[in-house]
Amino acid sequence: MLKDEWLGAISAVFGCNDDVAATLGREMSHVVVPHKTVIAHQGDLLEHCWLILDGAVRVQMIGWDGKRAQLAYHGPGELFGAYPQALTCRADIIANGKVETLRIPSPAMVAVAEAQAPISYGLSRLLARQLDMALDRMAARTTLSASGRLHAELLRLADDDNRIDPIPTVTALALSVNTSRETASRAITALERRGIVKREGQVMTIEAPRMLEDMVI
Incomplete structure (x- = not known):
């Protein structure tokens, strides 16, 4: 994906204009992750946020009974990782297919969000939507x-x-x-x-x- 396409993706995800997208894009690096690569292991220190451009990641952990359980699934246009500060990874984060991402250090994401209201607003909408999807998945496990x-x-x-x-x-x-x-x-x-x-x-x-x-x- 070309850099102009990255900026277009940022604009679409955060609902901002090209200038604001460029401000965020300057802090990001383009990272392509091969299929089945473990991006982070359970217990690792996470210090970055990732925006998925293409592909998907699965968030899985080992339960007390030794079985794997999936906590979340993130696809294009979604964020995963550490925000607003570094944290200990709760589960393994694994690429499902080739995954194309934009990666940004967590402090840099916070700084841009504080300086650019459209990014802050876009983040709130994005994270609220992802929370809603997680709650839907929890409800399905209980009722279906x-x-x-x-x-x-x-x-x-x-x-x-x-x-x-x-x-x-x-x-x-x-x-x-x-x-x-x-x-x-x-x-x-x-x-x-x-x-x-x-x-x-x-x-x-x-x-x-x-x-x-x-x-x-």
Whole structure:
């Protein structure tokens, strides 16, 4: 991605003009993370914020029973890392596919936000939206069946054309909805058998989104 495209992404995410975007962009570095790379381990000191331009990261931790649990999933236009100050990483942060990011030291992000009201306002909207998504995920774990959570996750991952590209592995999907790999595999097979979804290579297409929505129970 060219630098002009970075500035366009910053403008879109924070809702600011080009001059303000350039002020933030000067403090950022472009970082591309290969698939499955661990960006930070549980217990590491985090001192940066990352803005995702393309790809996604999974935030996973090892529970008391030795099993992995997914805490969060961040995609394009979302932030992860340390803000407003450095902190100890609560979980492993792992690249899901190749991830293109803009990275900024946490103190630099704070300084720009304090100096530029549009960045401060954009940050508040962005973090509020991410909190809302996290609460939705917590509510789903409490109120939905395992299959219902998986159906909801597929709908969330799909783009405007009802495509998921690339489709996460079955293991990753299972972790994201706190269920077993076997349960997730059976649920996806049932959807394919009914023609609700179709897999072709690394792409899944939701052929009947309305039916899938009705199965979020």
